[in-house]
Amino acid sequence: MAERGKQGYFGDFGGTFVPETLMAPLAELARAYDKLSRRRAFRRELDDLLAHYAGRPTPLYHARRLSDRLGGARIFLKREDLLHTGAHKLNNALGQALLAREMGKERIIAETGAGQHGVATATAAALFGQRCTVYMGEEDMRRQRPNVDRMRLLGAEVAGVDGGSRTLKDAINEALRDWVTNVRDTHYVLGSVLGPEPYPRMVRDFHEVIGREAALQLAKQAGRRAPDLAIACVGGGSNALGLFTAFLGRPEVRLIGVEAGGRGAGLGDHAARFRGGRIGVLHGTRTWLLQDGDGQIAPTHSVSAGLDYPAVGPEHAHLRDIGRVEYTVATDAEAVAAFHTLAETEGILPALESAHAVAEACRRAPALSASRVILVNLSGRGDKDLESVRAWDLAAAESER
Amino acid sequence: MSGLDDAFAACKAARRAAFIPFLMAGDPSPAATLDLIGALVAGGADVLELGVPFSDPIADGPVNQRAAARALASGTTLAAVLDLVARTRLRHEVPVVLFTYFNPVLAMGVAEFATRASESGVDGVLCLDLPPEEAASGFAGALGDAGLDPVFLLAPTSTAARMKAVGKLARGFVYYVSRTGVTGARETLAPELARELAAVRRRVRHPLAVGFGISTPEQVARVGALADGVVVGSALVRLVEEHGAGAAGPLAAEVRRLSAPLRRGRKRR
Ligand SMILES: Cc1ncc(COP(=O)(O)O)c(C=O)c1O
Numbered sequence: 204m205a206e207r208g209k210q211g212y213f214g215d216f217g218g219t220f221v222p223e224t225l226m227a228p229l230a231e232l233a234r235a236y237d238k239l240s241r242r243r244a245f246r247r248e249l250d251d252l253l254a255h256y257a258g259r260p261t262p263l264y265h266a267r268r269l270s271d272r273l274g275g276a277r278i279f280l281k282r283e284d285l286l287h288t289g290a291h292k293l294n295n296a297l298g299q300a301l302l303a304r305e306m307g308k309e310r311i312i313a314e315t316g317a318g319q320h321g322v323a324t325a326t327a328a329a330l331f332g333q334r335c336t337v338y339m340g341e342e343d344m345r346r347q348r349p350n351v352d353r354m355r356l357l358g359a360e361v362a363g364v365d366g367g368s369r370t371l372k373d374a375i376n377e378a379l380r381d382w383v384t385n386v387r388d389t390h391y392v393l394g395s396v397l398g399p400e401p402y403p404r405m406v407r408d409f410h411e412v413i414g415r416e417a418a419l420q421l422a423k424q425a426g427r428r429a430p431d432l433a434i435a436c437v438g439g440g441s442n443a444l445g446l447f448t449a450f451l452g453r454p455e456v457r458l459i460g461v462e463a464g465g466r467g468a469g470l471g472d473h474a475a476r477f478r479g480g481r482i483g484v485l486h487g488t489r490t491w492l493l494q495d496g497d498g499q500i501a502p503t504h505s506v507s508a509g510l511d512y513p514a515v516g517p518e519h520a521h522l523r524d525i526g527r528v529e530y531t532v533a534t535d536a537e538a539v540a541a542f543h544t545l546a547e548t549e550g551i552l553p554a555l556e557s558a559h560a561v562a563e564a565c566r567r568a569p570a571l572s573a574s575r576v577i578l579v580n581l582s583g584r585g586d587k588d589l590e591s592v593r594a595w596d597l598a599a600a601e602s603e604r
Numbered sequence: 605m606s607g608l609d610d611a612f613a614a615c616k617a618a619r620r621a622a623f624i625p626f627l628m629a630g631d632p633s634p635a636a637t638l639d640l641i642g643a644l645v646a647g648g649a650d651v652l653e654l655g656v657p658f659s660d661p662i663a664d665g666p667v668n669q670r671a672a673a674r675a676l677a678s679g680t681t682l683a684a685v686l687d688l689v690a691r692t693r694l695r696h697e698v699p700v701v702l703f704t705y706f707n708p709v710l711a712m713g714v715a716e717f718a719t720r721a722s723e724s725g726v727d728g729v730l731c732l733d734l735p736p737e738e739a740a741s742g743f744a745g746a747l748g749d750a751g752l753d754p755v756f757l758l759a760p761t762s763t764a765a766r767m768k769a770v771g772k773l774a775r776g777f778v779y780y781v782s783r784t785g786v787t788g789a790r791e792t793l794a795p796e797l798a799r800e801l802a803a804v805r806r807r808v809r810h811p812l813a814v815g816f817g818i819s820t821p822e823q824v825a826r827v828g829a830l831a832d833g834v835v836v837g838s839a840l841v842r843l844v845e846e847h848g849a850g851a852a853g854p855l856a857a858e859v860r861r862l863s864a865p866l867r868r869g870r871k872r873r
Contacts, residue, residue, distance in 0.1 A: 209741075210737075218738055219735065219737060219738060220706060220733045220734060220735075220738055221733055221735065222662070222663045222732050222733055222735075222757060222759075222781075223735055223756070223757035223758060223759045223761075223762060223766070223770075223781065224757075224759035224760070224761050224781060224784050224785075225761075226735050226737075226761070226762070226766060227761045227762060227763050227766060228761060366669065367659065367660070372660065373660075376660050376661075376662050379662040380662060380663075380664075380665070380786045383662070383663065383784060383785060383786060384784055384785035384786060385784075386761065386784055387761075387784070481711075482710075483707045483710055483711065484705075484706045484707045484710055484733065485660065485707060486660075486662070487733070492707070494707065494711065496711065497681040497682060497683070497708060497711060497712075498658075498682065498707040498708035498709070498710060498711025498712070499658065499659040499676065499707075499708070500659045500660050500707070
């Protein structure tokens with residue numbers, strides 16, 4: 204979607220709400236990105252890495268047993284879980300690490316929630332020989348332990364954050380503080396379509412390959428270039444925009460973003476910004492936010508660390524405003540149920556983030572005829588979540604007794 | 605002439621830089637802050653900076669983060685801070701600049717905030733995460749209409765064009781961040797400070813206050829010789845952390861000690 208009006212805005216959302224120290228570096232980043240992304244050698248190097256290192260194109264898989272079980276539309280899974288490191292996040296991490304190298308920044312930093320973006324960034328840093336620090340909330344370090352170990356093995360420093368809710372929001376706070384201090388030699392690899400201009404559009408661009416590939420693959424495998432429904436989970440919203448962008452110009456495709464419904468509708472019990480939030484400014488951007496009446500950012504909850512964040516990417520706020528994308532929620536319980544369903548019917552363990560998208564597909568498919576196609580972005584694999592799912596199942600079994 | 609203009613003009617006439625202490629409003633409670641402000645004034649504050657606590661202070665170091673957390677825990681809202689300023693006004697004439705993040709202001713409503721801040725006796729407002737590009741459409745105008753000075757930051761990374769943009773929109777004074785980074789005491793000052801301030805002065809006519817990391821009388825003296833105002837924050841906030849509501853005595857003494865080099869006068873440019 205084209206940015207209209209002011210620089211870095213999507214309709215009324217976006218912008219550059221950062222301390223002065225970061226303003227010139229952000230402008231420099233935007234200029235470098237605009238120049239390099241048009242340069243053929245840069246595109247070629249990135250495409251080459253995506254193909255031979257990361258494993259693109261990722262498969263499109265017709266989930267027949269899942270579709271049969273639900274008894275309706277045909278469900279296709281875009282298998283970002285099969286990308287190197289296990290999630291879509293590597294598309295963006297490779298792109299930004301390459302950009303950092305071209306900008307002469309020797310050190311990269313990142314925030315991470317689920318740990319997937321941290322692992323992807325640590326991986327890219329190892330590949331390019333860059334120093335790397337990843338900020339991660341201590342609550343997330345606890346619930347996504349395997350990814351902490353992976354980052355350290357990849358040579359990254361994992362800096363635990365014990366402020367605030369000790370989750371993704373607090374990791375971003377700390378990464379921004381590092382960046383504002385070390386901006387001259389450090390590039391901040393922001394992990395979603397969040398933050399100040401140019402991040403929302405740059406991160407989207409690096410992921411837009413997801414939907415482009417899916418369209419070509421659908422043509423071959425389903426005999427049509429577009430699905431009836433495209434569904435993705437929305438944390439910051441990068442895997443969703445990665446899937447949706449290719450279909451924005453096709454109004455016949457219904458686009459559905461799924462936020463984390465958590466354990467209830469009260470403030471603090473979910474991360475459904477479009478249900479419980481209001482417009483505000485956080486982490487450099489104007490968007491929908493979960494906050495209290497005094498403008499303090501509210502705590503959030505989701506069983507999935509990657510969706511557990513109080514703001515949504517500004518382009519999503521715009522796409523909702525103009526009615527192009529519908530946003531819905533899946534609860535913790537629905538996501539865990541979808542996790543099990545996909546594991547049992549297809550032999551795929553999805554990330555709990557992605558399980559929110561699967562849950563929405565499970566809800567929609569039965570009402571649609573078998574001639575309909577639902578495209579689901581399976582943004583990541585679930586190995587990191589085995590402990591969370593086990594704990595959930597245990598608690599559920601206890602409460603039944 | 606605004607209250608801030610007057611304060612800087614008076615210091616200039618006395619051939620010295622203004623001493624500008626910072627405290628987090630509501631740390632440890634709004635009532636306590638009122639007393640602590642009295643201590644700052646007694647110690648020799650020319651302008652007061654009051655922080656509005658925010659849950660996610662990305663430009664602040666650990667000391668101010670903890671202060672914001674204490675202030676929020678004591679129930680300090682933006683409305684409570686304005687109330688505190690109004691009560692300060694009954695006792696002291698010292699100009700007050702609010703240091704805030706933008707979201708609490710947005711939640712109150714920019715126009716509503718400007719009106720209420722003005723009625724409370726606030727003189728200037730600095731939104732840490734609101735650069736001139738974003739402030740130009742509405743915020744700066746709303747403050748101006750209410751008779752408040754919009755204060756902006758400049759930093760070592762600011763380009764000449766950015767200095768000019770800030771110079772155009774700012775009123776009262778411009779706040780120069782002495783080095784890239786978050787708030788908090790530093791061992792040393794950036795050696796480039798003199799050169800950087802000279803570059804700013806070529807493009808900005810406003811009084812320049814310098815802050816972020818100043819915590820010793822020696823640093824105050826050095827910065828005071830170069831700038832029109834010296835801001836000391838975390839070093840004072842740490843005293844509040846240590847002594848709580850009983851910090852008035854230590855605060856007044858520390859402000860006296862830190863501002864002494866300025867009072868000896870002897871300037872400059
Ligand atoms: C597998 C996976 N999917 C989705 C997300 C959510 O991020 P986004 O909404 O930017 O895709 C994450 C974030 O950590 C993730 O790891």
